[in-house]
Amino acid sequence: MVRSLSLLALILMLPGCVATPAEPVTEATVSSSTWLTITDDGVGTIHRGTPFQEKVLASVAPGAEIRPIQTAKEDTTVWTQAAFVGDVQAVQFFKGPGNTVGEVHGVAQHLAGPNGERIGMTLAQARVNRGDCRAGKSLWVGMAICKARGASHVELVFSIPDFDGPFDRLPSAEILNKAELQRIVWRAQA
Template sequence: MGCIPSLRATLAATLAGLALLATAACTPETGAGRESEPAAATVSGPAVRFTAAAAGPVTPGTAYSAQALRALLPGFEVKPIQTATEADVTSALAAFSGGLQVMQFIRGSDGKIGQVFGVSPLTVGPAGERLGMTLSQLGIPRQSCRMGGELWTDMAICPSRGAANVSLVFAVPQYRGPLDQLPPAAELAGAELQRLIWRPAR
């Protein structure tokens, strides 16, 4: 099955899968010394780190093809999906680990990968960001963020403090204000990270 083309639905499905994995695979040792991090950080599995240079093994030169991604991601299942970008719903490729969707790959204009979405807490941002963390936990200033457009009108989009080409997409709980304006600082502080977005730095 492809992913549901809704950012909130994607997160709900991801967290449901994580709950099952955490029950089966989490041990007391995995959480030791990490009390300040969200519980999802203890999920068993290989972490995929996003940096300015790469999203895991994906670099600006990686071809957009299932074959290329399977070669770079041994142990992952790669298959086509439909997903929501800020502008529209589009075809994409996704990498799954143990049935859990970890990353989504969007085609660029040059036949290479144009964007990588981190959609699981197994993905880690340049400054240690993981899904489920709040904007205040990450220390991101409100003035660096903007409200999303089109399909992400109720989301706040902010740059990672660790890399200018990595964006962070936050859900603002029960936001009811103007869709083109950020909510007040106190409300935005509790916004939760739902997606990492890596774009090649070219």
Template sequence: MTRIPTLLRLSGVLMSAALAGCSLLGSDSDFTPPPSRAATFRITAAGVPGLPPGTAFSKKAIEALEPGYVVSSVTMATEQSESVAALALFREGLQVLQVLPGPGGKIGAVHGVSESLVGPNGERIGMTFRETRVDRAACREGQGNWLGMPICTARGAPNVTFVFAIPGYISAGSLPDDVTLAGATLQRIIWVPPVG
């Protein structure tokens, strides 16, 4: 008979601990989830390591600069275009980067699409908007193919943007409310060569 009250007290203590843990996880204070894969590249305002601005947009040139990666021609969609010829870098069968052509036969925008990438401030593909700590004021609603997707400028890197997805969200012509935006998931990190 005395075992039941003891078990009830124990379960109450465990429930209190679990609820306390939930409230801590819901806090914005110093929350950074552990990375799921080792970082292969840190995309910053300066670019992607190994692919400096001015790199020739060619399979041969990119393979020479990024040993260990398989470079293949792909067709991808961007915000404004349904079909863009690009070069994709693969490692161990997984796509890591998409490189678009730029002016003068050089590389243009580079899209990071793997969770093994790190943004300028430690952002990772798969993080929520809240986890990336991006400022709402640095965001706009995507258009065209990315309608309804928040597109945000990275802190301290004006030529790096983040594209977030919100499953099931239907555009209302502007960014969603703060609660909806907080749960948006980072899908890609985009670097463009600096102007000038």
């Protein structure tokens, strides 16, 4: 065993010898592990009319722990509750009318959208049409906000890394297709 490890170390030190991965490595890795699916009907156990109560919010995923966070919606920054699975923040909850859940923002790679969208996917990979998108405003300026196909309650929020403006409209199709999914937003009210 020691001899084979020494031989491997020697081979790797030789000029021109480079270990190469079996699959190409990309900058944005998209998880294939799914903790939770966001659909037009809701997010896991959370649906329209679900009470905004810690015990109920924790039922969104096995092992979820609810913690307070401060986060940005498009027009404002708010304190709210988030579900963490281990150390990973999975979703953020926002109050709606009558102390119910009004919105849920999915922010972890381990979520799937209604059409299989995942955090980290490009707009092209998520198969989103430019016509279903608008330019973000206020705190989400420079982002693309897009409707999820066939889901009137779900929007996809994409960051656009190579976009320098103008921010009151979407960039060219070439730049927009490279935008990266940051949030999957479900709203109880469409």
